[in-house]
Amino acid sequence: MTSPIKRIDGVTLSDKRVLMRADLNLPVQDGLVSDWTRLERCTPTIRHIIDRGGQVVLLSHFGRPAGQYDPQLSFKELLPQIRDKLALSCELLDHRGELPLASLNAQQEIADVLLVDNTRFFSGETTGDQTLSRAIAELGDCFCLDAFSVSHRNHTTVTGLASFLPSFAGFSLADELDALNATLATIGRPCVAIVGGAKVSTKIDVLRNLIPKTDTLIVGGGMANTFLKAIGYEIGSSLVEDDQLSTAREIMQFADSFDCALVLPTDVATHHTFASTDKALVCDIKDVGESAMILDFGPTSMASIKGIVSSAKTLLWNGPLGAFEIIPFEIASVEVAKFVANRCASGELKAVAGGGDTLALLAKAGVSDDFTFCSTGGGAFLEWLEGKKLPGLSILSTVS
Structure with a gap:
């Protein structure tokens, strides 16, 4: 059994930019996503935030680029499929693993969802680097973890952001813990x-x-x-x-x-x-x-x-x-x-x-x-x- 966790229920989200760690490490065959389960699990949280007047800044890794930019592991090619699946306006923050992010963020068009490109393009992602944590935290007002599948990782976008932002669990993560505990x-x-x-x-x-x-x-x-x-x-x-x-x-x-x-x-x-x-x-x-x-x-x-x-x-x-x-x-x-x-x-x-x-x-x-x-x-x-x-x-x- 796990300790109680802070949940998204009851959190004020109006006019908030929510940094949301999801798992979009989706299986791809011939350029097409072959299984959408992980995105489907976190979609209720995305819609909840938007319905309550917030904007989602979506964070995820994709593959193992080892801290270097790899165009084959960018979300750029998958963005049209992700956008269609979500049925929401979605733009890509193309950072190429470089800081600072604030200027790049300012260039993005207003959208329901801002998808930050592969977080493992950052050299400090897998080490929980505090400088990187602070730089990413500047993109939002609070942090939502909604990816049980990465909750065992002490990575920047899993644990590091909580040092700088109010943090809570999304519906998918909370529901998964409830189901595992019960089962x-x-x-x-x-x-x-x-x-x-x-x-x-x-x-x-x-x-x-x-x-x-x-x-x-x-x-x-x-x-x-x-x-x-x-x-x-x-x-x-x-x-x-x-x-x-x-x-x-x-x-x-x-x-x-x-x-x-x-x-x-x-x-x-x-x-x-x-x-x-x-x-x-x-x-x-x-x-x-x-x-x-x-x-x-x-x-x-x-x-x-x-x-x-x-x-x-x-x-x-x-x-x-x-x-x-x-x-x-x-x-x-x-x-x-x-x-x-x-x-x-x-x-x-x-x-x-x-x-x-x-x-x-x-x-x-x-x-x-x-x-x-x-x-x-x-x-x-x-x-x-x-x-x-x-x-x-x-x-x-x-x-x-």
């Missing part, structure tokens, strides 16, 4: 976790923290390849972290010590390249060819996961089982998602999913509204489950 007040057993992702190295702490809390941990995505190679399987040309093989073996031993079953695929769907195909080869994990690339769980593994889920009371899901972005390697993830949704509908299972890729997967499967709750957070969602204090929430804790 996970008690975790029913057996508890199953599905954790996917490209690299083991990015999920080591997550795996270590989930193992003592779960009965079964299903490892998917590219990270499963590292575990498979660590126990001696040939994985062809599949994505793998050779420097994490010993870590994978340690994690498996750690799971054994807690009697947590760590599940890997026993059959897989492969292709010779990372691309869509109508000729995927399904084979036993012992028969992966030298040039084959593992891209999804096979039908036997998929059936095994359904069997595990069929007896579970709680399921936590972060990350797809396979390369769901390309056909036909979405099959296992989509079919398991539908199975989970059906069990939720029958009242037999409490399922909580989190993370951008996971939300996109559930949208693709058409079951986004059928899970018990879908969190916008990836790392924040998992750190919250671990009981860690999230910096973005700490700054909003109620004060007298």
